[in-house]
Amino acid sequence: MEYIIHLLILISIYSILSMSLNLIVGYAGLLSVTHAAFYGVGAYTTAILISRYETNFFLTAIAGAIIAGLLALLFGLILKRFKADYYALVTFGLNIIVFSVFLNWQELTRGPLGIPGIDRPELFGFVFKENIFFLVLVGLVAYAIYELIEYVVKSSFGRTLKALREDEVTTEVLGYKTENYKMVTFSLSAALAAIAGSFFASYITFIDPSTFSLDESIFILSLVILGGLANSRGVFWGTVVLILLPEALRFVGFPTDIAAQMRQVVYGLLLVFLMMYRPRGFMGKYRL
Amino acid sequence: MSIVPQLVANSLIAGSLYALVALGFNLIFSTTKFFNITHGVISAIGGYGVFYFAKKLGWGVPVSILAAIAIAAFVGWLTDYFVFRKMRAKKSSSMIMLVASLGLFTAIQAVIAIFFSSQFQTLPALVTGRVEIFGAIFTSIQIVILATTVVITLGLAFIIKKTKFGKAVQAVSDDVEVAQIVGIKSDVIIGRVFIIGSAIAAVAGIAIGFDTGIEPTMGMSLLLKGVIASIIGGVGNVFGGVLGAFLLGFVENFGIWKISGEWKDAIAFGLLIVFLIFRPQGMFKKK
Numbered sequence: 001m002e003y004i005i006h007l008l009i010l011i012s013i014y015s016i017l018s019m020s021l022n023l024i025v026g027y028a029g030l031l032s033v034t035h036a037a038f039y040g041v042g043a044y045t046t047a048i049l050i051s052r053y054e055t056n057f058f059l060t061a062i063a064g065a066i067i068a069g070l071l072a073l074l075f076g077l078i079l080k081r082f083k084a085d086y087y088a089l090v091t092f093g094l095n096i097i098v099f100s101v102f103l104n105w106q107e108l109t110r111g112p113l114g115i116p117g118i119d120r121p122e123l124f125g126f127v128f129k130e131n132i133f134f135l136v137l138v139g140l141v142a143y144a145i146y147e148l149i150e151y152v153v154k155s156s157f158g159r160t161l162k163a164l165r166e167d168e169v170t171t172e173v174l175g176y177k178t179e180n181y182k183m184v185t186f187s188l189s190a191a192l193a194a195i196a197g198s199f200f201a202s203y204i205t206f207i208d209p210s211t212f213s214l215d216e217s218i219f220i221l222s223l224v225i226l227g228g229l230a231n232s233r234g235v236f237w238g239t240v241v242l243i244l245l246p247e248a249l250r251f252v253g254f255p256t257d258i259a260a261q262m263r264q265v266v267y268g269l270l271l272v273f274l275m276m277y278r279p280r281g282f283m284g285k286y287r288l
Numbered sequence: 289m290s291i292v293p294q295l296v297a298n299s300l301i302a303g304s305l306y307a308l309v310a311l312g313f314n315l316i317f318s319t320t321k322f323f324n325i326t327h328g329v330i331s332a333i334g335g336y337g338v339f340y341f342a343k344k345l346g347w348g349v350p351v352s353i354l355a356a357i358a359i360a361a362f363v364g365w366l367t368d369y370f371v372f373r374k375m376r377a378k379k380s381s382s383m384i385m386l387v388a389s390l391g392l393f394t395a396i397q398a399v400i401a402i403f404f405s406s407q408f409q410t411l412p413a414l415v416t417g418r419v420e421i422f423g424a425i426f427t428s429i430q431i432v433i434l435a436t437t438v439v440i441t442l443g444l445a446f447i448i449k450k451t452k453f454g455k456a457v458q459a460v461s462d463d464v465e466v467a468q469i470v471g472i473k474s475d476v477i478i479g480r481v482f483i484i485g486s487a488i489a490a491v492a493g494i495a496i497g498f499d500t501g502i503e504p505t506m507g508m509s510l511l512l513k514g515v516i517a518s519i520i521g522g523v524g525n526v527f528g529g530v531l532g533a534f535l536l537g538f539v540e541n542f543g544i545w546k547i548s549g550e551w552k553d554a555i556a557f558g559l560l561i562v563f564l565i566f567r568p569q570g571m572f573k574k575k
Binding site: 031078081082084085086088089090092093094096097099100101103104214215218221222225257258261262263264265267268269270271272275276279287288 | 322323371374375378380381382383384385386387388390391392393394395396397398399401402406505508512515519548550551553554557558560561564565
């Protein structure tokens with residue numbers, strides 16, 4: 001039972017990551033491979049504030065989201081100069097730079113040693129110590145984020161976003177400042193990823209830089225592409241499948257580390273086949 | 289004793305490793321026009337090929353090197369034949385091809401990790417000893433790497449500029465459709481470009497293996513350096529990439545003179561972003 005709760009918590013955290021990345025990749029049509037950087041900003045903000053200053057978890061999550069959102073605005077200033085594959089490449093670089101900061105700014109992050117002893121969330125004296133309560137909390141937050149994203153993409157803002165994805169020049173001619181739309185979306189997406197990071201830090205109670213590498217960004221991207229671009233439910237199911245896959249492989253008898261590598265093989269090849277035969281993902285509403 | 293000669297030496301060695309990756313990457317990009325991420329893991333195949341043949345099977349080191357290059361070149365060709373060629377036929381966008389190459393990269397890297405574990409491994413020595421030049425210490429293998437880079441660069445320059453095949457490559461990179469109209473089988477040419485580019489990538493991976501060692505994840509950082517070098521030199525400009533690689537080698541190694549070595553990657557990407565913002569066409573303007 002503990003094991004199932006653990007998996008459900010992971011699914012909730014990764015759903016937040018994949019649904020928020022979908023805003024950028026699926027709705028705005030920008031191939032961003034730097035989501036793990038914002039995920040890490042949230043995790044480190046929570047870890048540092050809780051372990052050093054004993055700040056309340058919910059405040060740290062908000063702080064993380066704000067920092068990640070601002071960082072994304074800064075990145076947006078660089079990224080607005082690029083399109084398509086160059087955009088993807090620059091996001092690779094931004095992820096690696098942020099990763100270097102996690103690894104090397106030792107006074108703040110303790111570098112490769114990581115930060116231990118991160119407490120569980122506390123609200124009005126109630127501590128979400130038991131995993132089942134933690135699951136309820138993160139599940140609710142994930143659902144709230146799902147509703148928020150649905151609200152955003154169905155609003156006039158979301159329609160403009162889809163319009164600029166399909167034809168940026170025309171949208172601009174119609175009087176929409178497409179650059180601002182992209183910046184706001186990128187920033188919102190980063191802030192949501194940071195919230196996932198805060199929950200991750202508090203759940204595992206220990207973080208180190210290795211979780212927030214470029215590989216993680218590629219993994220989150222494949223969750224989005226597998227499930228379906230511009231479709232939150234598709235992305236959710238894609239996340240469920242890819243999180244459970246290594247567990248299923250373990251049940252069949254593969255050792256843990258081999259199962260993790262097998263997952264890489266499976267999702268790598270899935271990406272190839274999808275790009276060849278169905279570039280919109282299984283349930284997608286948009287093709288790259 | 290000044291540290292500068294040693295920094296120059298380190299820059300040259302790093303530069304030549306990046307140059308090898310950039311050569312193959314640029315060659316493939318010039319004909320296919322997409323960022324082939326898989327190229328990075330081909331280098332790892334080269335390194336692990338030598339590891340398998342020389343250490344596991346006990347073959348001689350020179351034979352192992354040749355066998356490893358052949359296998360890497362073959363895998364490179366397979367990726368084109370079974371994936372990228374089909375995507376070209378469908379006129380897939382360069383972004384879709386990038387994601388597909390990312391998928392292939394991930395899968396092949398994991399396969400290497402399954403067979404050889406994620407541990408860092410060393411290769412048996414090809415040559416031993418060290419030499420001192422102008423106050424900088426080179427190991428013998430580093431001299432071999434530098435010489436190899438020069439030979440491969442000149443050899444590739446000869447092939448591209450002087451042979452009929454090279455002319456065909458230039459035609460395909462200028463305009464695929466026109467090349468096809470005048471009777472050039474572009475898929476065959478691109479297939480061979482993948483073979484040559486992958487062979488050079490394997491040499492880079494093997495060189496790193498002899499210089500430091502190999503691990504399954506070596507491909508991504510090596511590839512990204514090659515890509516940065518290519519962009520600095522001008523993407524698709526095969527020999528601009530070589531100069532870009534040496535510039536990157538120097539900036540990285542002198543950059544860490546005053547700050548710690550772990551910032552190398554951040555410095556490299558900082559350089560890339562500066563270039564993309566201020567000089568997106570690279571150091572040498574093509575056309």
